[in-house]
Amino acid sequence: MMVVAIIILLLGAAVYKMKGSIEAAKIVRAHSDLKTFQTSLVTYESLAGTLPSTAQGLKALVEKPTSEPKPRIWNRVLDSLQKDPWNHDYIYEYPGKRSPGSYDVSSAGPDGVPNTEDDIGNWQQL
Numbered sequence: 206m207m208v209v210a211i212i213i214l215l216l217g218a219a220v221y222k223m224k225g226s227i228e229a230a231k232i233v234r235a236h237s238d239l240k241t242f243q244t245s246l247v248t249y250e251s252l253a254g255t256l257p258s259t260a261q262g263l264k265a266l267v268e269k270p271t272s273e274p275k276p277r278i279w280n281r282v283l284d285s286l287q288k289d290p291w292n293h294d295y296i297y298e299y300p301g302k303r304s305p306g307s308y309d310v311s312s313a314g315p316d317g318v319p320n321t322e323d324d325i326g327n328w329q330q331l
Contacts, residue, residue, distance in 0.1 A: 231290035
């Protein structure tokens with residue numbers, strides 16, 4: 206019985222220590238996803254002649270927009286839109302508030318609330 210209790214304590218400690226690593230991995234994945242969106246948006250802009258509007262959003266990378274600004278040439282740039290590591294949609298704004306003259310693409314971060322301290326966005330330097 207004592208051996209089982211020790212094993213349970215060791216497993217609990219291991220899970221507790223891994224929690225920080227898991228959260229760090231989620232942040233790294235969010236930054237990687239943002240880089241993918243940035244590359245995809247460059248491709249979209251080179252074909253379409255403009256970036257998608259905020260209303261069109263990142264969905265314009267997957268489905269041809271029907272609202273203005275309509276793309277000059279459109280090709281599917283991504284197969285699908287994935288959610289961020291915390292299972293929330295990524296946020297896209299054009300023109301960007303934090304990147305004037307460009308766009309903002311971000312994750313609301315672990316708390317899931319946009320415009321808070323834990324947001325992860327293309328305006329941050331790695």
